Amino acid sequence: MPGPTPSNEAVIEISKLSTSFGDHLVHSGIDLEVYRGEIFALIGGSGSGKSTLLREMILLHRPDAGSIRILGVDLQTLGHGDADDETLALRRRWGVMFQHGGLFGSLTVRENIGLPLREHTGLDDALIDEIAASKLATAGLEPQVGVQYPSELSGGMMKRASLARALALDPELVFLDEPTAGLDPESAGEVDQLVRRLRDLFGLTIVMITHDLDLLWQLADRVAVLADGKVQGIGSMPELAQMDNPAIRKFFDGPRGRAAQEQGRLPHDAHSGREIGKSSWKTK
Template sequence: MTNADPSDTTVIEISQLTTRFGEHVVHAGIDLQVRQAEIFALVGGSGSGKSTLLREMILLQQPESGSIKILDVELENITDVAALALRQRWGVMFQHGGLFGSLTIKENIGLPLREHTGLDDALIDEIAAWKLALTGLKPEVGAQYPAELSGGMMKRASLARALALDPELLFLDEPTAGLDPESADEIDQLIRKLRDLFGLTVIIITHDLDLLWQLADRVAVLADGKVQGVGSMSQLAEQTHPAIRKFFDGPRGRAVQQQAAAQIHAPTGMR
């Protein structure tokens, strides 16, 4: 595995984060650091609060206490102006796409450019068409509406929109869920290409074991409101916490592990 721009700059810093829904404690003191240009995966069982953590990072939800610092901006008490500026520096791909049903795919992708830059419509259309091609969609798709697309195409279109403003940070919620293996592989490669090319930092929420082994530089396992372990998959493989073992024991976990061991030797080599 190659890391194009090895850097120790921290782009996301979460410390002592707690979140509560009524009586239910979702996060009980989470500490996490994400470094620049790494592909960082967030895993955990259903209800472990990974989606909530993502929502808190992208300013859709407020934690109860603790601090989140993204690109050196503290999210607590952030001003509207600063929030707007920050939002233009990241791209988010939602699990179900989050594409606007009333706009064509091309308009969806061009929307951030139209909103935040003064570029000509023709240029925006060209850039949107290129981003569309970058994510592996055919040019005809640009004229279609989200409702006409399959699930996999929606994901790609959503990724293209997330990339519209060339963000520094990319948040992906289940990028490969519901995709056929070939499309999932292509998404994998695309994410790595983007990271290598732009030095993009990618935060992924996923259950996809293949993706974890093949793509993630580091993985954080969330369980019981805490981070139970952070490291590359092979580092995590040596840990004994039950929440972590879930990803390695069991038929699926073992199969992927063997496959990964056969394909790439020790993905820890990059550090």
């Protein structure tokens, strides 16, 4: 279930955002805010623009109109190059966990975790390796995983290693792209718990894209539903469950939606590794 009450300080402010690809309108006047310390989820069907919105927030795509302010910085004021000093300074304040890990196959896990430190700091190799080992432990991985290569990791380990790299620079803000996609229920439940623990320990603000209904009920403080280029509703899962909008109802109606909703009503300590649809195989 959602954790401590977030502050009312807006870490992300999006106003009148519009995005098109040719004749295809992706966003049409999107407005939303993300508050410090909250776990905020973006959901929507295929083509709803949630991935594009994430890319716009992390400076991988520029919208056609509107504004995005992150950590008090208007992204429109930043230079276009990755080497721009203000852009680099802002990037150091957030971490990103990509859906498929985004780890470099030619580097060990420890080298992958240390990469942001080598890019953004002047620390020596020994200290970087020490910090990487610490982040590995924070993500719940054993020290020996650091000398393995991404191809040697299971799905769950890959997610944890990618999260460890996202935490390398001690960010204030973390973006998670489908953090439980491709995992069996037990491993997905472990990622749920890890994300919650990291938020509570370090006061992180977390923005995630997910299709995982259990994750939404058990972890998200607020959820924004995207459809037809607009935000159709924002609120906690119980609040959204009371809304009549068809774009929102599809996340609550049907067997999966009802099962996740029922599981979400249980006290947190009653959740046992995502019992709904749990399988017997593991991806630790």
